Amino acid sequence: MQENIFQYDFIIRGLLGAIFASITAGIAGTYIVSRRMVFLTGGITHASFGGIGIGYFAGVSPILGAAVFAVLSALGIEYLSVRQKIREDSAIGILWALGMAIGIIFIYLTPGYSPNLMSYLFGSILTVTNGDLIALGVISLVMIVYTALFYRTLLYISFDENYARTFTRHVDFFKYISVALTGLAIVLNIRMAGVIMIIALLTIPANIIMLFTRKYLQIVVYSTIISFLGISAGFAVSWFTNLPTGATIVTVLVFFWMIARGLRNLVRSSRIEKMKKN
Numbered sequence: 001m002q003e004n005i006f007q008y009d010f011i012i013r014g015l016l017g018a019i020f021a022s023i024t025a026g027i028a029g030t031y032i033v034s035r036r037m038v039f040l041t042g043g044i045t046h047a048s049f050g051g052i053g054i055g056y057f058a059g060v061s062p063i064l065g066a067a068v069f070a071v072l073s074a075l076g077i078e079y080l081s082v083r084q085k086i087r088e089d090s091a092i093g094i095l096w097a098l099g100m101a102i103g104i105i106f107i108y109l110t111p112g113y114s115p116n117l118m119s120y121l122f123g124s125i126l127t128v129t130n131g132d133l134i135a136l137g138v139i140s141l142v143m144i145v146y147t148a149l150f151y152r153t154l155l156y157i158s159f160d161e162n163y164a165r166t167f168t169r170h171v172d173f174f175k176y177i178s179v180a181l182t183g184l185a186i187v188l189n190i191r192m193a194g195v196i197m198i199i200a201l202l203t204i205p206a207n208i209i210m211l212f213t214r215k216y217l218q219i220v221v222y223s224t225i226i227s228f229l230g231i232s233a234g235f236a237v238s239w240f241t242n243l244p245t246g247a248t249i250v251t252v253l254v255f256f257w258m259i260a261r262g263l264r265n266l267v268r269s270s271r272i273e274k275m276k277k278n
Helices: 008-035 038-047 049-058 062-082 089-111 119-120 132-147 149-158 163-165 171-186 188-211 214-239 245-277
Strands: none
Touching: 008 038, 008 062, 008 132, 008 149, 008 171, 008 188, 008 214, 038 049, 038 062, 038 089, 038 171, 038 188, 049 089, 049 163, 049 214, 062 089, 062 245, 132 149, 149 163, 149 171, 149 214, 163 171, 163 188, 171 188, 171 245, 188 245, 214 245
16 A cells, blocks of 8 residues: 555645745745856855854854844845945855854854754755744745835846846845845755755756746746745655655756756757758
């Protein structure tokens, strides 16, 4: 008799977490990929280790510390690149290194047992709690409302910042809000997804959809769907094969990307052949 995996509460929580993670990945991923700021994802995730270390040292929730650090790092990256005229990749590299260094120092200074940081690198979709789901649900709702209210402004900023400045004088303000929300979304997914899978979630689905369209809303919607399909398929494969969940999900997403590239090349080739015949 085939085992029904949906009889377990942690499976249901994991799938709900996958839905919220897909929403945040679809919205935030479209923004950062469109602005060619993929490196920002890695910068924020690694910089948030400073907050994790401080959280352990202070005896408070490491995720709370990571959230504060992630938002401050995201705002700091935007400030250094906009106000101080430092190249964005350089600003990300500086805060990336600083956050990791601070995290390691404070974990070293924490008395007693040193926590296993590998859990934050790879996460576990099976350990999602009700509190995690509430936090992910709230940030998903906030990001949906924010994108709906300021869609045109975010569209212009993502593809043509100079034109966006002719549309509104508050471009820098929206950039700060957008990176802050991205930072929160990243950290709230850390417990479930881990650093490695978050980077994949925020970059691969959006890149897949951008092979076929440049329409911002379509990228948001379809990359959300691709994210959920990738998480669900990877979760199912890992369940039945006993492979690591996070690594399996990343592998599935990369497999999706390879298929999409192949289809795009096939369509291009067929169009070229038709043009030659005509």
